[in-house]
Amino acid sequence: MDKSILEKIKFNSEGLVPVITQSYYTGKVLMQAYANREAIEKTIETGFATYYSRSRKQLWVKGETSGNKQKVVKIKIDCDGDSILYLVKDYGVACHTGEESCFYRNIEMKKEEKPDPYEIFHALYQKLTQRKIERPEGSYVASLFEKGSDKIIQKVGEEAIETVIALKNKNREEIIYEASDLIFHLIVALVDAGVKIEELQEELLRRYK
Amino acid sequence: MDKSILEKIKFNSEGLVPVITQSYYTGKVLMQAYANREAIEKTIETGFATYYSRSRKQLWVKGETSGNKQKVVKIKIDCDGDSILYLVKDYGVACHTGEESCFYRNIEMKKEEKPDPYEIFHALYQKLTQRKIERPEGSYVASLFEKGSDKIIQKVGEEAIETVIALKNKNREEIIYEASDLIFHLIVALVDAGVKIEELQEELLRRYK
Known part of the structure; x- marks a missing residue:
């Protein structure tokens, strides 16, 4: 993959950019995390979603321990370059709770019975x-x-x-x-x-x- | 709408939380912005997507000037409460460039010819x-x-x-x-x-x- 996207990303004062991770086939938004330059480079090089863990202060290859790696089909960037989107497939589940998406609760903090x-x-x-x-x-x-x-x-x-x-x-x-x-x-x-x-x-x- | 979600959101040191805005019917991720507590309250009260503009340092009702207001059908919260999702309909276009989504460019900084x-x-x-x-x-x-x-x-x-x-x-x-x-x-x-x-x-x- 071409890396010219890296020159356009506006990283914040901590050197991070928010990443939205979305299912390529269903459209489901799976999670929102952060990446630094190195994480995006690694994502491009390996084809697997890599983030930067703010709590552990290190690169984080999603699914490295759980097995639920996210195969990145596309990366997109927003109009002002301060947010990026990973489109992924073959990801199993994204949430540590076992839910497919981290966004599994609605405004009443309940899990909905119907899909969107x-x-x-x-x-x-x-x-x-x-x-x-x-x-x-x-x-x-x-x-x-x-x-x-x-x-x-x-x-x-x-x-x-x-x-x-x-x-x-x-x-x-x-x-x-x-x-x-x-x-x-x-x-x-x-x-x-x-x-x-x-x-x-x-x-x-x-x-x- | 119930406001119990507000108690669960972990706002960052600036009092903000990232908001992902997604089309309710097509699944398209339209934009990523930020909200403070007041913006979310206003979203819940009015039913229209409200954000906090970091550059203008004020509440921002999306589409108030362009006319492209976003009708919020659902709000979701992620597992650790530090990211929220607005599911919207009847939004016209979300990007100031006139594109439907702010994420209209791929990793090569080009607009793709095919949909996802x-x-x-x-x-x-x-x-x-x-x-x-x-x-x-x-x-x-x-x-x-x-x-x-x-x-x-x-x-x-x-x-x-x-x-x-x-x-x-x-x-x-x-x-x-x-x-x-x-x-x-x-x-x-x-x-x-x-x-x-x-x-x-x-x-x-x-x-x-």
Whole structure:
């Protein structure tokens, strides 16, 4: 990776810059820490997120002890050069509590039961994978997996036709409902086939121009 | 909104805490700034993102002059309480350069031509809307809009059937290709119908349990 970014960063009086760490595929903000020049150089050289620990006063390769290293796909810099962003993948969990993100509590200091909208497709994928493994009693999705691939594929076709009819009816509520149903069942089918949303994202990005 | 978060925030020696601002629906990290206690109180009270400007040494209601106010849907706090996250919507653009995000440059200090994977569905929606308006010569999508709603709806049906066949063939590459085609054309149909991805995200969240 090119290191010209280093010349543009405005480090603070302690020689540090705040770093935001974000999941490349889901968009989840995982943590916020600090880096000095050396930490950023090491991140660029190794491809793994490196920070500067203000408490331990030393470089800190995230995941060196826990195993949850963060593979850095991109580094971005903000308009005035005093904040940077690591986009990471294959990171396991980022928080020492075992949560995926350090930002797991809301304003009432509670963990929320639902994901944020930007991550809903990935959250569904994860939830449906769990249903496939655990097969909880009374779960609609578990019953789909029970019936097998043909039934799941059939549902994709069915929901697509219902979406087509909703689109023809030009009924907004119906379109929202049926297109959501289609996406939901498409995700069930992807889980069933072992294809990841990440793979679709990469395919759509490849075509994007 | 509950203000109990304020008791848990560890402000630094200047009485500030870093704030990450993220788009609620797309996941895009828009900016990183600072807040003092008063700024967070004002954010909670007004529902609009308020920061503390270190250069002007005063409270700063983002968008008060530019009009690009940020509607705060959620506030989150990190595990050790020294960083907070504003999830915002209806924000227009966040950067004074006119870019949506302040983090618009990569490590080579260039603006990237492609979106990041986490925002690909929204980026496609935006691009396809642009194609619908501008109808550039030779564009496949422009020709679809030219042919009208029936042709677009027909494509959704076609791509769904191709996805069904790919799933039946259990061919990974084919599934990735066809499911991407289906999503692509579903987004064309949503643009055509004036239905937003945000509306599907809300519907899927509503069902999420």
